Structure formats: structure tokens, C-alpha cells
Amino acid sequence: MENLTEMLKGVLEGCVLEIISHEEIYGYEITRRLNALGFSDVVDGTVYTILVRLEKNKLVDIEKKPSDMGPPRKFFTLNDAGREELKMFWEKWEFVSSKINQLKEEQ
Numbered sequence: 001m002e003n004l005t006e007m008l009k010g011v012l013e014g015c016v017l018e019i020i021s022h023e024e025i026y027g028y029e030i031t032r033r034l035n036a037l038g039f040s041d042v043v044d045g046t047v048y049t050i051l052v053r054l055e056k057n058k059l060v061d062i063e064k065k066p067s068d069m070g071p072p073r074k075f076f077t078l079n080d081a082g083r084e085e086l087k088m089f090w091e092k093w094e095f096v097s098s099k100i101n102q103l104k105e106e107q
Helices: 012-022 027-036 044-056 080-106
Strands: 060-067 070-078
Touching (some): 012 044, 012 070, 012 080, 027 044, 044 060, 044 070, 070 080
């Protein structure tokens, strides 16, 4: 689907939190996962901006690990605050999704 970027801006952070919630992961791999899900417009720069925001808001823990392909990589895991933020994201998503579906069904 084309030009999802604007619509995704509000939900990408939640998607990134969800991906991180499953395992320790680094930025490039998060981008690859999103691309594999069909979010082909999502690029590394977008994901890294989100990761910086998550770090600034203390929603993730970070561990630097050596890489065979250059400088050490930052691996991200969710901490308790991140898990709470993810829970709130899904609650908001369920509310918005149900209202959009309700609106669609009324037409």
C-alpha cells in the first residue's frame, strides 16, 4: 500500500515497542521486520529517530555489543516503563480501531 508514512507516524512507535518486547534487538533488524510486515516506506532513519525518543523517555534498556560488521551495535530491550507504555498503546489502538470500524459499518 502506497504512502502510509503519514498515517503510520502516530503508530510506528507502538509497532517498534511491540517488536522490542519480543526479544533483544538492534535498529537495523527492527527496520527489516517492519519492511517484512509490508511497511516498505519505513527506513532506518525513521526507526532510529523512534529509538532515540524511546531511550530519552527511558522506555528501553540498551546494551552495546560487538559487531562483525563495524562498530558495536546497540541492542534494545523493553524495561518496565516500556512495557507499561506498550500496554497503553494497545489500549488506545483498540479504542481507535473499534471506533473506525464502527464508523465504517455505519456507512
